[in-house]
Amino acid sequence: MALGNLFTLTKLTIEGYKDERRSGRPLGTFTAQYNPETFSLSHENVFQGQQGIGSTSGASPWSYSRPKRLVVDLVLDGTKVGYMGVELLFRRIPTVAEQIRAFLATCHEVVGDIHQPLYLKLTWGKALGGFAALAGSGGMSEPSLDCRLESVHIHYQAFGRDGAPLHAVLKATFIEQRDPAKQAAAEKRSSPDLSHRRVVVNGDTLPLLCREIYGSPAHYLRVAQVNGLDDFRNLAAGQELIFPPFDRARRG
Incomplete structure (x- = not known):
């Protein structure tokens, strides 16, 4: 040096x-x-x-x-x-x-x-x-x-x-x-039918997050699979989850 x-x-x-x-x-x-x-x-x-x-x-x-x-x-x-x-x-x-x-x-x-x-x-x-x-x-x-x-x-x-x-x-x-907002801006996407990211806070559950994003908790198992969650019932605060778009016709 x-x-x-x-x-x-x-x-x-x-x-x-x-x-x-x-x-x-x-x-x-x-x-x-x-x-x-x-x-x-x-x-x-x-x-x-x-x-x-x-x-x-x-x-x-x-x-x-x-x-x-x-x-x-x-x-x-x-x-x-x-x-x-x-x-x-x-x-x-x-x-x-x-x-x-x-x-x-x-x-x-x-x-x-x-x-x-x-x-x-x-x-x-x-x-x-x-x-x-x-x-x-x-x-x-x-x-x-x-x-x-x-x-x-x-x-x-x-x-x-x-x-x-x-x-x-x-x-x-x-x-x-x-940051989810910066990510969306970088990918120039705002439609609810495109992917979303959420950072888990205390009290969040996967069905509740799915209801918030999709209007129904029906996709929680598919979201768990996408994110590689072994235990979807216990989400860790600070964990970032991805919610990909799913066909509206398949929403329950």
């Missing part, structure tokens, strides 16, 4: 907030020790299956777009090999274990008063850059990614004589979390 870059290198940063709007000061922050060399960003569309017996195959109508998924490897190193002497003189380098604890506290652990992990904002670069520039024209329209941690796999690769980890790689997967 060149000395001239010590004060200009922008690090990938993850901030954790207690509210979905990500307002105020973050409750937790994790800054990458080293910026990732690569990352993957997936975009997925879901299409409705063909209905009707004996119908021929054709173009399936678009149903909704899944939230973007970001997969990134974060390297943690406790050997201090990548640092210059002047850095070691003026600041303490956190251990690998300390960095892992900071990541899990910010991204994964359940916070008592909100009963779920923090809402995350992931940034990397200035306002004109960040993920919007790195991902190209098909990337996020915002310079930061509002997301939640889906999973992290910690791969330990080296240990000290006392067993303390000296090197580890975090393979983290983040799921984009967009």
Whole structure:
């Protein structure tokens, strides 16, 4: 690392907030020790299956777009090999274990008063850059990614004589979390027959949400299947659900 870059290198940063709007000061922050060399960003569309017996195959109508998924490897190193002497003189380098604890506290652990992990904002670069520039024209329209941690796999690769980890790689997967109104505006859709997104609040049930959106609770099992719900009777507050369009004729 060149000395001239010590004060200009922008690090990938993850901030954790207690509210979905990500307002105020973050409750937790994790800054990458080293910026990732690569990352993957997936975009997925879901299409409705063909209905009707004996119908021929054709173009399936678009149903909704899944939230973007970001997969990134974060390297943690406790050997201090990548640092210059002047850095070691003026600041303490956190251990690998300390960095892992900071990541899990910010991204994964359940916070008592909100009963779920923090809402995350992931940034990397200035306002004109960040993920919007790195991902190209098909990337996020915002310079930061509002997301939640889906999973992290910690791969330990080296240990000290006392067993303390000296090197580890975090393979983290983040799921984009967009405001439903902004999502609808981005997809230029407002018709009640197009997909809707709802963030679950305490007291919500799937039949009640289906009644609100479709005018009937009849589709709750199909909505549960679309969202991969194993237990539709117990919805978690803060969970985002997708309500795809269904044929009016099939509403009960």
